[in-house]
Amino acid sequence: MTARSGSISEFPAGKTVLASSVAKIYTSEIKKGIEVLGRSPKLVGFLANSDPAARMYAEWTGKTCQEAGFQFELREVDKEDLEDAIFQANDDDSVDGIMIYFPVFGNRQDQYLQQVVSKDKDVEGLSHLYIQNLYHNSRYLDDKKTKKSILPCTPLALVKILEYLGVYNMILPYGNRLYGKTITVVNRSEIVGRPLAALLANDGAVVYSFDLNGVQMFTRGDGLKLHRHRVTDVEVKLEDAAKISDVIITGVPSESYKFSTNAIKDGAVCVNFSTAKNFDPSVKTKASLYVPSIGKVTITMLMRNLLRLVDNKASPAKESL
Amino acid sequence: MTARSGSISEFPAGKTVLASSVAKIYTSEIKKGIEVLGRSPKLVGFLANSDPAARMYAEWTGKTCQEAGFQFELREVDKEDLEDAIFQANDDDSVDGIMIYFPVFGNRQDQYLQQVVSKDKDVEGLSHLYIQNLYHNSRYLDDKKTKKSILPCTPLALVKILEYLGVYNMILPYGNRLYGKTITVVNRSEIVGRPLAALLANDGAVVYSFDLNGVQMFTRGDGLKLHRHRVTDVEVKLEDAAKISDVIITGVPSESYKFSTNAIKDGAVCVNFSTAKNFDPSVKTKASLYVPSIGKVTITMLMRNLLRLVDNKASPAKESL
The missing domain is CATH 3.40.50.10860 (Leucine Dehydrogenase, chain A, domain 1)
Incomplete structure (x- = not known):
């Protein structure tokens, strides 16, 4: 092996982040929430x-x-x-x-x-109202903005993981914290891939969404001039989108599918939400941060949503105090 | 004016960050340092x-x-x-x-x-030893790593500003926190531009450094396989580098120079360290974050260096305790 061919251990820069590291932040928040609730x-x-x-x-x-x-x-x-x-x-x-x-x-x-x-009582956040709010970038259920809309667990888990990984830039205004980021999502299911692409674009990213039917771009436009994302069909190869993407998120339910490590931009963030491993172990030769699975964060978001539902139900009483 | 031509106010996403916001974080740290020193x-x-x-x-x-x-x-x-x-x-x-x-x-x-x-006593961090350490990515003065090397004030100020702006990803290991970022620097003076490019590349970025003599790329290579950056002459147009840059830093000492707003990637971070305004006000139609000047952070770094020098001088005594 020549010095340039490079085994994985020659590239120490890539770091694996486990879902449990992200989940534990919210676990303690949830425990506190239950305590306060009594x-x-x-x-x-x-x-x-x-x-x-x-x-x-x-x-x-x-x-x-x-x-x-x-x-x-x-x-x-x-x-x-x-x-x-x-x-x-x-x-x-x-x-x-x-x-x-x-x-x-x-x-x-x-x-x-x-x-x-x-x-x-919809902890999974799949009721039409919640999904509609998600697509329309409406974050609250009431005009007074006291009750937050519920987000579907898996897309929400992915958002929280990207926050943890420093992809969301916390100095930017809430709602615009992905401004400047390009993200590739491989999966456009109605349950995860499509709402995820919408969420990320609503937060300011340019999202390339891939599935077997083609490619769509989700974006709020130059300078984020739109309040909510728009979707356009585009002709882009997966490899070309990947090469300009700061983040690559995969959710392909197949053991044989592997995302091409070569196509990943050096230093990109890679997250897999499929139960199959969509990235080859060599992903760390290119990615700065790699999250191999997200299940523990998803269930934590389910519990967080449950607390939010209880809270939203209680809000009118709070207001009358 | 048509709806698409866009006045600045139609693009509310760009945010100006003043140097004073960054400086005040370190000002309180410095006050505390003086108190502890007595x-x-x-x-x-x-x-x-x-x-x-x-x-x-x-x-x-x-x-x-x-x-x-x-x-x-x-x-x-x-x-x-x-x-x-x-x-x-x-x-x-x-x-x-x-x-x-x-x-x-x-x-x-x-x-x-x-x-x-x-x-x-070199608060400006321009002594040969400090500059040599900077280029060699050696962060300490001693083998025990108790005394940090001094960094020149203006490049250090720019690093601290990029940290504040969320460009440094704090979840990545110290020393690799710019991994995945592409940065254009317009200025390659020996006092600021060149050491800055080296610092940013040592922290993991790919840096395109421009001056009248041409373009150089500073990088630690794919997967950050080098411990310190290498420099190569490259043929890249400023506009092409800008289009792939997450961050653009300018230091052109001329009132007539303006960086082309059109060339800025939507959502990029723009920082000017020249006393002249190198960006047009329209920069906010493209940039997510814009820092128009950095003087207040630079002087704060001067004071921080002074405290560090005092600390480094005191260290041997500490060790003998």
Whole structure:
């Protein structure tokens, strides 16, 4: 091997950051929130499929919530009974938050079920109102700006990770803290990739969003002259977008997919939210910071959303004080 | 005017940051340092020219140092007597720091005089040892790493400004915090531009350094594989470097020079250290953050260096405790 070919250990600059490092910041904030509240909010999870992986995930989220000081109840119901079960939980004052372990039917019926969950108990932030607020860059639920809108857990987790990694520039005004950053996102699912691209562009970034259907650019325009992002179809190769990107975020659900290390700009920040490893270990020869998975931050955001829902419900009483 | 042509007020995203905001952070640190020290260190400034601007600058630095809690003494001497006067101050235990208001002779004699100042009293950080340490990315004066090398005030001020502006990513390891950033510097003087480019490249940036003689690239290489920067002559147009630069720093001593606003990457950070305004007011239509001048930070770094010199002198005693 010549000196120039370079094994990974010759490039000590790349640093791996684990999701747990980011999560623990919010874990203590959440514990404090529960203390201040003086009671343990209750989350109900609905499991209506027989996939052992879904059950394992449900048990893990339950355990994590309980360790943090929440009550968690897993309700296993038949697919056909799920809608009624959600209605019941919506009406039950002892339930503060509701989540569903998808897929249930694995088709559009699942989107319907998601909207059955009361927005006041929607810890996943997938109710239409919240998603609409996200796309429109409306951050509050009320004119007085006392109640913050709920953001979907995975995109929110990615935002918090980018804050932790110093990608958000805290000296810029709130709402513009990604101004000057170019970000490539490989995934444009309705649950994560698309809302994520919108969130990042609303915060000031130029985002190139890739999926099998093509490439879209999300941006608030030169000088951030738009209040919210606009989306345009563009013709850009993934490698060309990557070469000008300060941040690369991947979410490709395939073990065989690997993002080309060669295409990464030297010193870029790379984050993978797929359960598969979308980056090759050589990513650290190019990236300054690399986050291999984000699950622990996602569940922390779920708990944070639960506290926010409780808080938003309590706000009118606060105002009358 | 059409909607697309855009007056400045249509682009609210650009933010001006004044040097005083950055300086005040260090001012309180310096006050605390003097308190801990329990005495008021003495800075002697030598004025050996009759330029009224130099006198005004000397008086301003003197006033600022006194307000911060230092003793300041301006010694006006004839050019021909300056070397002896410096020797005397070098040997005088009551003098902690020495600075010279240049130009004196306005030629290489001035560089000679600068090296006459004892390195133990060189608040400007221009002694050969300090400059050599800077270029070699050696941050300490001793093997035990108890005494930090002194950095020249203006390049140091620019580093502290970039830290304040969030350009240094504090989650990256110390020494690599500009990894992934591209910076254009317009000025390659021996006092500011060249050491600045070296400092920024040593901290991980790719720096394009421009002056009338051409363009040089300062970098530690892909993956920061070098411990210190290397310099290569490159053929790059200023506009092309600017378009890929996250930061643009100018120091052109001419009122008629203006950096082309069009060439600035949307969302870039722009800092001018010339006393002339090198950026047009329209800079804010492109820049996310703009620092129009840096003088107040530079003098704060002078005072910080003075405290460090006192500290370095005291260290052997500390070690023997």
